[in-house]
Amino acid sequence: xxxxLRVLVACEFSGVVRRxxxxxxxxxxxxxxxPAEDGSNRHYQCDVRDILDHGxxxxxxxxxxxxxxxxxxxxxxxxxxxxxxxxDLWSELDEGxxxxxxxxxxxxxxxxxxxxVMHRHAKARIRNFVPAAQTIQPWQFGHGETKxxxxxxxxxxxxxxxxxxxxxxQRVFKMPPGPDRWKERSRTFSxxxxxxxxxxxxxxxxxxxxxxxA
Numbered sequence: 001x002x003x004x005l006r007v008l009v010a011c012e013f014s015g016v017v018r019r020x021x022x023x024x025x026x027x028x029x030x031x032x033x034x035p036a037e038d039g040s041n042r043h044y045q046c047d048v049r050d051i052l053d054h055g056x057x058x059x060x061x062x063x064x065x066x067x068x069x070x071x072x073x074x075x076x077x078x079x080x081x082x083x084x085x086x087x088d089l090w091s092e093l094d095e096g097x098x099x100x101x102x103x104x105x106x107x108x109x110x111x112x113x114x115x116x117v118m119h120r121h122a123k124a125r126i127r128n129f130v131p132a133a134q135t136i137q138p139w140q141f142g143h144g145e146t147k148x149x150x151x152x153x154x155x156x157x158x159x160x161x162x163x164x165x166x167x168x169x170q171r172v173f174k175m176p177p178g179p180d181r182w183k184e185r186s187r188t189f190s191x192x193x194x195x196x197x198x199x200x201x202x203x204x205x206x207x208x209x210x211x212x213x214a
Contacts, residue, residue, distance in 0.1 A: 002203050003027075004203060005026045005027065006027045006057045007021045007026045007029070007058045007060060008031060008051070009028060009029065009062055010031050010064070012063075012188070013032040013043075014037050014038070014187050014188075015030055015040055016188050017060055017062050018030040018040070018042060020193040020194050021060070022042070023194075024197045028201070030044070033045065048103070049099075052102070052103075052108065053107055058108065058110040059103065059106055060112050060196065061111070062188045063114050064096070064103060093121060097125035100113070100115070104127070111152070112152070112156055112200065114150070115132075115149070117148060117150055132150035132151060132152050134158045134159065135150050136151060136161075136192065138189045138191065139164065140161035141162050141189060141192045141194075141195050142163035142191035143190075144165050146168050149192075159195055161195075162195045162198075
């Protein structure tokens with residue numbers, strides 16, 4: 001009998017993706033600079049780059065810090081908001097791109113990274129960059145909301161929609177400002193997490209080319 005798939009869920013404090021993978025029999029662990037929101041002991045509170053070489057079979061990155069990488073915020077790189085400098089914002093872009101690069105080029109056979117649509121300055125800074133393999137929406141997985149999420153995939157097939165529903169509410173986008181807004185915006189929808197675990201979390205050989213791209 002084969003050993004369970006060892007899965008590292010990076011940049012996740014909520015445990016949503018970790019629990020979904022554990023539910024299908026994977027040996028899944030989450031990692032974030034924050035403690036596990038659900039109090040689980042299957043969580044590393046550290047910089048994920050410190051544990052990338054711990055023998056994982058699959059790296060699932062649940063929304064790495066992406067404020068400076070996403071297309072929706074590219075305007076701030078030319079005209080910064082009050083109280084910020086261009087130098088600070090471009091430095092944050094470099095840091096975000098470096099993290100994405102290290103995750104994408106990690107010594108792990110199968111990799112999936114969630115991220116919003118990325119602008120050209122971010123793409124130019126990522127080592128071995130390839131286009132996202134696909135873009136998914138919550139309403140394809142049982143949630144009547146819109147939030148376009150790109151998936152970069154290595155040795156994994158594109159995610160197949162599981163439950164297309166009505167409703168196209170921009171709930172996440174319309175959240176009011178507040179200290180926890182970024183936390184809510186970074187959570188993976190439970191229906192998407194379940195689909196990832198069902199389709200990628202079982203101990204089977206890779207069934208996709210080394211790099212996705214569309």
